[in-house]
Every structure is written in C-alpha cells, then in structure tokens.
Amino acid sequence: MDVTSDSPWASIGLDWFEGQLLEHLVGSPPADVVSVAQAAGVSTQEAERTLQRLEEASLVIRIAGRPARWTVSPPRSSLGGLLARRRTELARTEELAERLYAAYEAVSAPRTAHLVEVLQKGEETAARYAQLLRSSNAEVLHLAKPPYVTADRASSPAPEVAAGVRLRSVYETEGFTDAVSLETASRGTADGGELRLASHLPTKLVVFDRTSALLPVRPDRPTAGSLVVHSFALVAALAALFERVWDQAVPAFLGAGHDRPVPAGGAPTPRPDERTREVLRLMATGMKDDAIARALGISRRTVQKHVSDAGTALGAKTRFQIGLLAAERGWLGRRS
Structure with a gap:
C-alpha cells in the first residue's frame, strides 16, 4: 500500500487510490466490481483488490448476489472506528517513545553530566x-x-x-x-x-x-x-x-579616576582631561547623555559641557564629528 503524506487519507492508512475509490462509492449507488473498475479507469483485478482492502478496514460492504455489489459503510461510524483505532495505536507508540527516552536518559545522563x-x-x-x-x-x-x-x-x-x-x-x-x-x-x-x-x-x-x-x-x-x-x-x-x-x-571607566595613559603612538598633545575622555568613550558606544551621566555619577549638564568642550577643541560641529576626530587623535585609546 503506497501511503503518501500528500493524500488526505494518509493519516488513516489509506493510499490515494483507495481514498478516491471510497469517495466515488459514497456518491454512487451499489455497483458491481466491473462498474467500479470502469468508473475508476482501472482493471477489474485492481478494483477487486482495492475493494477487498477497504472491506478489511470496514469501510465498504459487499452485498451478496450475482454479481456481488459494493457500497460504503456509513462514513461517520466506519471512519470514526478507524480513527479510534489509529488514536489507540498512536497512544501506544507515544508510551513506547516515553519508555525508550527514559531508558536513553538513564544511560546517557550519567555519561554527559560531567560535560x-x-x-x-x-x-x-x-x-x-x-x-x-x-x-x-x-x-x-x-x-x-x-x-x-x-x-x-x-x-x-x-x-x-x-x-x-x-x-x-x-x-x-x-x-x-x-x-x-x-x-x-x-x-x-x-x-x-x-x-x-x-x-x-x-x-x-x-x-x-x-x-x-x-x-x-x-x-x-x-x-x-x-x-x-x-x-x-x-x-x-x-x-x-x-x-x-x-x-x-x-x-569604560566608572566614577572619578586619575589620568590614564594611552597606547604608544596614540593621542597627540594637548589632549583633554580624563573625565572628558571617559565621556567621549561612552558616547562612542552609542550611549545617550542621561545614561552617560548615570554611569559616571555626574549630571547630564556636565556631560553636555564635556562634549561641547571637546567639540571646541577639535573644531567639530556635530557629535558624529566629535567622535570621529576624537578617535583619530587617540583620545579614545585603551589603557595600556
């Protein structure tokens, strides 16, 4: 039986043709196997085999006679029973998966706990x-x-x-x-x-x-x-x-600090005091004035004054220019 995920019937174990044949019988009066084969466009033997599989699944009924005729079982009860069996099978599979995982964990956990x-x-x-x-x-x-x-x-x-x-x-x-x-x-x-x-x-x-x-x-x-x-x-x-x-x-250096040297080949003289450099370093990371003030324990106005003084010394008009020129002159250098 070729059950594919593309078929809407795959979840209950039917392949595409079995599902199509079942849908045909739902909307048709009882018919013999020859009529079913002709309607489906398959051989009589293939139609017979498919009808027998559907009968085993309690989805169709064979009506005795010469020739025998085929019709569907009431879909709600027949499909409901099939779905119930599938749910039971899935529940058993889930229980098996849990038992396997418990066994795996019992073996693997001691093996990986040290990692x-x-x-x-x-x-x-x-x-x-x-x-x-x-x-x-x-x-x-x-x-x-x-x-x-x-x-x-x-x-x-x-x-x-x-x-x-x-x-x-x-x-x-x-x-x-x-x-x-x-x-x-x-x-x-x-x-x-x-x-x-x-x-x-x-x-x-x-x-x-x-x-x-x-x-x-x-x-x-x-x-x-x-x-x-x-x-x-x-x-x-x-x-x-x-x-x-x-x-x-x-x-970044929090709170008041002493002047710290920059790496060799860094800032040319004159350079700003250490507090101004601290403000510029934090500004270069994208921090806003309020955040810089809180980090350094100073007021927002003091932060703005340091930025303004740096801009004047650098001849810069915007914060972006201040940051760029401060970096070029080595004012943002790291501690050695």
Whole structure:
C-alpha cells in the first residue's frame, strides 16, 4: 500500500487510490466490481483488490448476489472506528517513545553530566554562579546584556571575586542604564576589574578560569534556566568568543579616576582631561547623555559641557564629528 503524506487519507492508512475509490462509492449507488473498475479507469483485478482492502478496514460492504455489489459503510461510524483505532495505536507508540527516552536518559545522563549541567530554577543558577565565582582563582570573563535577573539582595548578598582574580566584563550599551547593571559594574571595577562596552553582545556568558562556563538556555528568557558547561572544547570556544568581543569593545571607566595613559603612538598633545575622555568613550558606544551621566555619577549638564568642550577643541560641529576626530587623535585609546 503506497501511503503518501500528500493524500488526505494518509493519516488513516489509506493510499490515494483507495481514498478516491471510497469517495466515488459514497456518491454512487451499489455497483458491481466491473462498474467500479470502469468508473475508476482501472482493471477489474485492481478494483477487486482495492475493494477487498477497504472491506478489511470496514469501510465498504459487499452485498451478496450475482454479481456481488459494493457500497460504503456509513462514513461517520466506519471512519470514526478507524480513527479510534489509529488514536489507540498512536497512544501506544507515544508510551513506547516515553519508555525508550527514559531508558536513553538513564544511560546517557550519567555519561554527559560531567560535560553540561542543566539548572532549571533561578535560585539554582544564582547559587551555582556564586559557588563558581568563589572557587575561581585566576580570571573571570563576563558578557552582560539585558534582560537581567533581579534577586533579593537581603537574602542573597552579591558574590565577590576573590583577591588576585582578574575580572573582565563587557556590557551591552543598550542595557547599561539600569541600577542593577550599573551597581554590578561599579562593584567590579572598584575591585580592580576591567570594563568595556559594546553595542551588541551575542549572548550572556560567564567563564570561570577557562574551565567552566555559565550561560542561559534562552538568552531572551533568564527564567528558562541555565547551562553550566564543563567540556574543555566548549569552554575554550566560549572563551575565544569572549576575547573576540573584548577586542572590539570600548573601554569604560566608572566614577572619578586619575589620568590614564594611552597606547604608544596614540593621542597627540594637548589632549583633554580624563573625565572628558571617559565621556567621549561612552558616547562612542552609542550611549545617550542621561545614561552617560548615570554611569559616571555626574549630571547630564556636565556631560553636555564635556562634549561641547571637546567639540571646541577639535573644531567639530556635530557629535558624529566629535567622535570621529576624537578617535583619530587617540583620545579614545585603551589603557595600556
């Protein structure tokens, strides 16, 4: 029996010709096999075989006589019975699939648990993150983008990086305006961490000592769960992704700071003070004045004054020109 998905009868196990013959009999009076064959344009033998298959499925009835005649069973009851049998078969198949999956999981889960952990609840993710952070002794690499998960800070104090651990973070510019990201970034830089901004990040990610990595199951839904990756090859690939993003991101320095040198061959003198350069760096990432003000802990008017002073010094009339000329003169250079 050639059952194809193109036939509307395929779902109940009939091929295209069987379905067509059944539809013909529904609208016709009882007929012998010769008449059925002529109407269908097939041989008497093929019509006979098809009618017998339909009879086995209780879809047609043979009326005794010479010659015997064929008619359909009441479609609602005959097809309903066939559909019920199909549902029963599908239910048994589903049960079999569940048993097979349970057996597969019982064998595979212990085999893969050392490669990837699945954390299904937010509190599990928070606890595992804190544990991995505390156990890090060399470096932590962090990509941060919204939406962020807020936690009860009274019951869950913010975890800290151990002394001597190098922390490098890249925040997505669009989300770097809320209290959670600003406070987290400020705390990290206050402990000696390095911060950069990028207009777009591919995913949220934390890499611990290049031996473990934490990332969400669904980047757009933090509550959907997280993965802790231990596979050396996967962690190495995720660390390489971080380094690529880090190299293309723009350095940012929060709060008041001392003058920082730029790379050799960078900005010619005279150059603006460090605060103006901080403002220009953040502006170059696409941040608006209000966001820059919040990030640096200054007023919006002060931000605009720094931008205006830079424009005057550069002879630029637009923010775009200011950013372009500041970059050309090395004012946006990274720390050495």
